[in-house]
Amino acid sequence: MTGSSHVSKVWAKTTDLQVVSGHGCRVVDVNGVEYLDFTAGIAAASTGHSHPRVVQAISEQAGRFIHAQQNVYTHDLLEPLAGRLAEITPESIDTFFFANSSDEVLEVAVKVAKHATGRHSIIVLDGAFHGRTHLTMAMSTSRSIDRAGYGPLPSGVFIAPFPDPHASDQEAEISAALRGLDRLFATQVAPSEVAAIFVEPVISERGYIPTPAAFIRGLAERCREHGILFVADEVQSGFGRTGKMFAIEAHDVEPDMLCMAKGIASGFPFAALGMRRSIDDSWRVGSQGGSSNGNPIGCAAALATIDVLTEPGFLDNVHARGNQLIDALREMQQLDASLRYVRGRGLMVATEFDSADRAVAVVGHCLRESRVILMPAGTRGRTVRWMPPLVVTSEEISEAVQAFGSAIRATS
Numbered sequence: 001m002t003g004s005s006h007v008s009k010v011w012a013k014t015t016d017l018q019v020v021s022g023h024g025c026r027v028v029d030v031n032g033v034e035y036l037d038f039t040a041g042i043a044a045a046s047t048g049h050s051h052p053r054v055v056q057a058i059s060e061q062a063g064r065f066i067h068a069q070q071n072v073y074t075h076d077l078l079e080p081l082a083g084r085l086a087e088i089t090p091e092s093i094d095t096f097f098f099a100n101s102s103d104e105v106l107e108v109a110v111k112v113a114k115h116a117t118g119r120h121s122i123i124v125l126d127g128a129f130h131g132r133t134h135l136t137m138a139m140s141t142s143r144s145i146d147r148a149g150y151g152p153l154p155s156g157v158f159i160a161p162f163p164d165p166h167a168s169d170q171e172a173e174i175s176a177a178l179r180g181l182d183r184l185f186a187t188q189v190a191p192s193e194v195a196a197i198f199v200e201p202v203i204s205e206r207g208y209i210p211t212p213a214a215f216i217r218g219l220a221e222r223c224r225e226h227g228i229l230f231v232a233d234e235v236q237s238g239f240g241r242t243g244k245m246f247a248i249e250a251h252d253v254e255p256d257m258l259c260m261a262k263g264i265a266s267g268f269p270f271a272a273l274g275m276r277r278s279i280d281d282s283w284r285v286g287s288q289g290g291s292s293n294g295n296p297i298g299c300a301a302a303l304a305t306i307d308v309l310t311e312p313g314f315l316d317n318v319h320a321r322g323n324q325l326i327d328a329l330r331e332m333q334q335l336d337a338s339l340r341y342v343r344g345r346g347l348m349v350a351t352e353f354d355s356a357d358r359a360v361a362v363v364g365h366c367l368r369e370s371r372v373i374l375m376p377a378g379t380r381g382r383t384v385r386w387m388p389p390l391v392v393t394s395e396e397i398s399e400a401v402q403a404f405g406s407a408i409r410a411t412s
């Protein structure tokens, strides 16, 4: 395909597969070969590939109307979806702006934070990933390749330290990171100029690092003290991925805003910004919009997705499968000392090797020999991440772990 392809080559490829269909955790390629997909399209296909209820909702909606532009008229799925989101998001979140992608939602969160606070700067955490537009690039420090050659990036974005997850004294590490934030307030940007702090409850692209509870509490305290908005970026960790509907629920923190995308509509391009009503009230009418925002097919896919995720026992399965996966991977650590860390929450799990070459070799072996699709991640590419569709079964977890074990033995 390469020489004659009309498709941009910009994508860094994990596999060369061309997929023609998908169901649950499986995808089938153009040669009719089936693969076990433990990427869920980077944690987006939350209910699995082509979940029948999501397919039905999309098909029915496509037959009613495909597009309804919100400046021109509203449509009959916007309020039901907003109402449903208000039920499943944290108490503080009760008003929603719909968008098309993660990047857009992050951009919009910054815009409304500026209107709500009258302040111009924001703070992000070192190693976080928030997107690929100019502003969200400036907010992202998980890998320099994502920013290289694109500068200068927008100003007004300050980067606060993130505690080293593998430091032996976690308490001291977290205190040091919080002192670093206080120093940033004293030396670079006064807290009275900061509109919002953006927090990933599980740091995503740097390699699935759960943000420590005490650190999140410390950030939230500083937000309260200085009138700064606490924004949870749950683009990747939301919609059941960590075994809770939203990862921030594990912490005693009510976010002021919540960024949602990926799993919200089972992989259909759709996104939402949840916020306190008072924040929306401060937003100047007419100062934000978009042709396709709140697309009715996206709304239908999101409503069906939420129905599936809220079925009794659904999140219990995510929790149980996550524990099964982490336990099995920790056993694998006995096989090979170069598998240095196993960490994660629910079905957002990382295995970190001592080199990127090893991670790539293991991922390649899993694909070639076992037809299991895994994906590397992390600042130095040493991490293999596990993010299957949330409908994954116990047998599928065992199948993937077995493939990983064979790959570890074959590549050591």
Ligand SMILES: Cc1ncc(COP(=O)(O)O)c(C=O)c1O
Binding pocket: 042, 101, 102, 103, 106, 129, 130, 131, 132, 200, 204, 205, 233, 234, 235, 236, 237, 261
């Ligand atoms: C936390 C977080 N925010 C934003 C994004 C950007 O999402 P997208 O790649 O869909 O634009 C990602 C993508 O991985 C993410 O994990």
